[in-house]
Amino acid sequence: MPKMLFVFNPNSGKARIKYVLLDIIKILSRGGYDLTVYPTKAPRDGYKYVVSNGAAYDVIACSGGDGTLNETVDALLTMEPQDRPPIGYIPSGSTNDFANTLGIPKSMKDAARCIVKGxxxxxxxxxxxxxxxxxxxxxxxxxxxxxATPQDMKNVLGHQAYLIEAMKRVTDIRPIPLTIHVNGNIIRDEFIYGMISNTTSVGGMKNLIGTGVGLNDGLFELTFIRKPKNPIDLQQLLNGFMTQSMQDKTQVLSCKCSRVEIESPQEVEWVLDGEYGGKHTKMVIEVKRSAVRLITTQDI
Incomplete structure (x- = not known):
């Protein structure tokens, strides 16, 4: 009988897993797995447990927000590629962008069934x-x-809530001078926002990145927004958030890339999968192609 390790964050998403935990265990167990269940106790605890024990299992399932999945993937990357078990994911966070891209259902029980069937x-x-x-x-x-947008505001106003939250930050916009080395080009400009992504949704908002996103094509999408030069540019930027469209080429630098090097004369704060990523003046971002295997019921 194949062995599965199920690691879950009991506090993710207002601890809502407690209402369905037994159902999830039944679904995974009845799926034919010899199941070991491990609740995480602190940040990076899941990472440490998988590093120490993951190689003994045929499948690693995890439940939590994006941070829990990040810890699981990070732990598997410490193993040799041929020794990395596939990952099943049951999202329980508030946004779950990557799960949406993977086509994983919002229902935690349905997500567990996807692991069994996928x-x-x-x-x-x-x-x-x-x-x-x-x-x-x-x-x-x-x-x-x-x-940062309150969930109750999202529920009532939908994408308008993001616009309202973004407008609160307009007066705090500080352009960042960057030198970007990508695809043989060198770009020097001032930017107010930037992301390198491998998803169709960021913060629950789709269509900000463009089309043709492939999760295993060896390429990530680069989307950088230049400093607005006048009030009209600023209004177009806010409209872009409202309509979920950032396709104005005069304001947006976008391309696909497998590697990008970025330099700045000042420290830049980064967020990685929704978690604080530290301050940096030199950033090297690259793709590890097909580094892990994720269990899904659809092609990615």
């Missing part, structure tokens, strides 16, 4: 100055808008 698919992983990220590395003015 098949492993190779997936690219990002490397940011030696630190792993699954789907987005971002900096700038609106980096935390999706995470």
């Amino acid at each position: 098949t492993p698919h190779p997936c690219d992983v990002g490397d940011f100055n030696g630190r792993t990220f699954n789907y987005v590395a971002a900096f700038g003015a609106f980096t935390d808008v999706s995470y």
